[in-house]
Amino acid sequence: PAPPAPAPAPPAPPAVQLPSTDADYAQSCRPVYPSMSKRLSEQGRVVVKVVVGADGSPKQVEIKKSSGFDRLDEAAREAMLRCRFVPGKVNGVAQSMAYDAPVNFVLNNN
Template sequence: MYADRRSPRQGLDPRSAGIALVVNGAAITALIFAAPDMVTIRRDPPLRTYPVPIDPPPEPLPPPKPVTRARQAPHPVPAPIPIVPSIPRADLTPTPFPPTPGPTSDGTGMATGTATATPTPTPMPPLVGPQFDPRYVRDLQPDYPPEETRASRQGRVIVRVLVGVDGRVRQVEKTSATSDAFWRATQRQALSHWRFTPATRGGVPEEAWRTMAISFVLQE
């Protein structure tokens, strides 16, 4: 008896192919349904626009002023120093002048010649000193100082006063005084109340000094 030596039929098994198709289809379907949960789509927010203010352009700079340079005057050229020829020592000797001829006698005993008269200076007119104006004689005596009255003290003051051309006293100088109170009272009275006729020289008023003596005597 002979064994069946024919090889099995080679080819694709329909059952295996069907099972592979079912498995592959189930895997693709699972991937399709799972894709929305796994993939996240990001969308950008809507673009917003707004106006941006633009600064005005800067003002144009003024054109630079032309620089004017003052023309410098040319330096003066010093003049050449003249050369003075040296003078011989003999030329420096002074030449004696001829003597002036004096008056001569002509035999008659009279001298002849010319004489120059020297002008005589005109003397200044004398100064007439200032005099106290008699219209102000009641203003001559100063007020008695109160402190000297309380002390029952009498005194005397001698002053020099400068009388102006208007007859008013310009300055007072103390020559002597019994006390400062008597001196101050005399000074105030002289500057404010004394009046003089001004000094004159040739009829022209002139400032001049005059010495005045004031006595302070208590009245009983």
């Protein structure tokens, strides 16, 4: 009798490339530091969850981790809404996917 046919190889895992901010677009992603927050010396780090569409535009933006200051959180959210991203890809095909974008607000006391 003929030997059994070898089992087909399992499919390779998809090559996933997460969304990112492109250097060309980084200027539009910079948050505006609220003047009241500067006066009150408010600083912090906001993590914004952004659902980036296949076209690189932000489809959904929400605060994942607050800085503890509403003004800073909102400034970070608004910056991500203005941002343009390099879309995430699966096997080279652009797809909508979520991306956690950290935004730091640090005062330079010069």
